[in-house]
Amino acid sequence: MAEWLCGGLQNRSREFDSLSPLHGDRMKVFNTLTRKKEELIPINGNKINLFVCGPTVYDNSHIGHARTYVSFDVVVKYLRSKGFDVTYLQNITDIDDKIIIRAKESGKKPSELAKEFAEKYFEDMKKLGVDSVNKYAFATHYMKEIIEQVRSLLEKGFAYEIEDGIYFDLSKFKEYGELSGRKALESEDAVSRIDDSVNKRNKGDFCLWKKSKLGEPSWDSPWGKGRPGWHIEDTAITGKEFGPQYDIHGGARDLMFPHHEAEIAQMESISGKKPMVRYWMHSGFLNVDNQKMSKSLGNFITIRQALEKYDSQTLRFFFISTHYKSPINYTKESLEVSKKSLERIQIFVDSLKDVDGKEMFSIQGFKKRFEEAMDDDFNTPNALAAIFDLVRDANRLISKGLLSKKSAEEMLGEFKRIDKMFSILKEKKETPEEIKKMVKEREEARKNKDFKKADEIREKIKSKGWVVEDSDSGPKTRKK
Ligand SMILES: [Zn+2]
Missing domain, CATH: 1.10.10 (Arc Repressor Mutant, subunit A)
Structure with a gap:
């Protein structure tokens, strides 16, 4: 790691200390920016402003998206259960090259196509039980803020105009690459969506504003008709909703570079305040049959396709069986194992409704273990391990007809509380x-x-x- 980079990191935490009244909670979060597990201390009391990158709505969302959004759904619900007042904001990229290309192919207007797939995305999230987002912010609803940020970057000398648009000048922002540990020059890779123009000042410079080509959707700006680059929408949205500094930014790991680096470069250059975000949380990759999911490999699975085979409870259980940061492998076998394991919990919870014994069973130890697991960077696999131990121990009493109704009711209450976050259980249905x-x-x-x-x-x-x-x-x- 370069020396200036280490210095940069220290400066960041110092500057933030003065802003942070101690919350006194022991919740720990792994921060990608510092590469450490840190105590979660919001900027403002118990209020947490959290932003997660949403989808580009040009196609159905896939199970990699599902993994990310279920992970953050659990994170947000757990934080709320701890008493944090979380505002969860997500963007919807409804203008982008991919949307324009797909619209052309299908003979639709880009705005129509985006609307159609945004609706489908909301349907998918509803079916998956993802209902913790306070606001979905459409990029095209923030044009005024986007143009204002581009103008500010030009004025301050962080951006320059060439024939096809306005670009961010990476030579003006030395911290670029701090989050991902990569350098601007390493920027070219397949997932990066790097904007390419032969006249860019530096390799890796990314586009803030694209001048529109004939027939493309466009908005009026001081630089003629055009549309925003990909990264600027997020800072325009968070700048308006949260201000220049906020608590948590989440997203899939593959967005770390260059997307999240670009966000930092934009916002910190505009506001002069560092860091833009206190905690960066990244969810791990999802593979299908040990391979990166891709349409060309034929292993691409949409959320809709997955939900035809497995119910949302099984899918959520599968996702949270692995820590959100770790890679996860979607296979028929792993889903079948999840289904079977979850069934054990479901049968146990259903059986709690019929017990009528005399013996008490304390769940204090379980509650402590569950909370410690979740407080430790949302360690859902450890939380599930605690659940399975409880199921095993209580089942011993149930099988002998010993468990008391009072203890069973206490357990049911606890499972109800947990399931508000996990959403892995079904209501017991009366047999018709x-x-x-x-x-x-x-x-x-x-x-x-x-x-x-x-x-x-x-x-x-x-x-x-x-x-x-x-x-x-x-x-x-x-x-x-
Ligand atoms: Zn984003």
């Missing part, structure tokens, strides 16, 4: 009369040793979405 009748018929058949008929009825029950399981105390039904 029709199913009950079929279960009775099946019992008759079994008694008469007509196992063929018994199996047929079991299949019929299954086709109606119910499962019948035989236990020592008779057949039990549950929703599939």
Whole structure:
């Protein structure tokens, strides 16, 4: 690491200390900027302003997106459960090269295409139980702020105008690369969406404002008709909603460079205040069958396709079984394992409603373990491990008919609280009369040793979405 870079990091935390009254909470967050786990201390009391990069709406969102947005949904809900007052803001990129190209291919207007896929994105999020976002900010609704930021960067000498647009001059911002540990010159890679013009001053300079070509969507500006570059929309949105400094910026790991570096360069150059963001949180990659997901490999899975095979509870359970920062591998096997594991919790929670024993079971130890796991940079796999230990221990009492109703009710309350964040459980459904009748018929058949008929009825029950399981105390039904 370069010397100036280390110095830069120290300066950043010093400047922020003066802004931060101690919250006194022991919540720890891994900060990509400092590469350390740090205590989460908001800028302003218990108020947390949090921004996560949203989708570019030119196509259906994929399961990599789902992983990121479920992760931050859990993060936000946990922070709220700890008493933090979180404002969760997400942008929607509704103007971009990709949108223009796709619109042309499909014979639609770019704005129509963007609207269509934004709606689909909201539907996907709803189905996934992602409902913690306070505001979705569309880039095109912030044109005034975008133009104002570009103007300010030009005025202060951080930007320059050439024939096809206005570019940020990276030679004017020495901290560029601090977040990702990369240098501007290393900037060219496939996912980077680097803007290329032969007349750029420095390799890696990114576009702030693109002058529009004929037939492209455009907005009036002091530099003629044009549209924003990709990075400027985020700082225009957060600048307006949060101001020049805020608490947490999240996003997928592959956005760290150059997108998040560009955001820092823009906002810190405009405001002169560092750092723009106190904590940077990045979610890990999602692979499919051990490979990077891509359309050319044929392993590209949209959220819609995934939801045809697995319910949202299973998908969420699969995501949170791995720490948000770690890579995750989506395979048929790993999803089946998730489904089975989750079933164990679901059956346990459902069984809590029927217990009637005398023995008390304290969940204080469990609660402590769960909270410690989540306080430690949202360690959901450890939190789930605590849940599975509780299920195992309490099941010992349940199987002997010993667990008291009071303890069961306490556990149910705790599971309800946890599931407000995780959303992995289903309401226990009362068995309909029709199913009950079929279960009775099946019992008759079994008694008469007509196992063929018994199996047929079991299949019929299954086709109606119910499962019948035989236990020592008779057949039990549950929703599939
Ligand atoms: Zn972004």
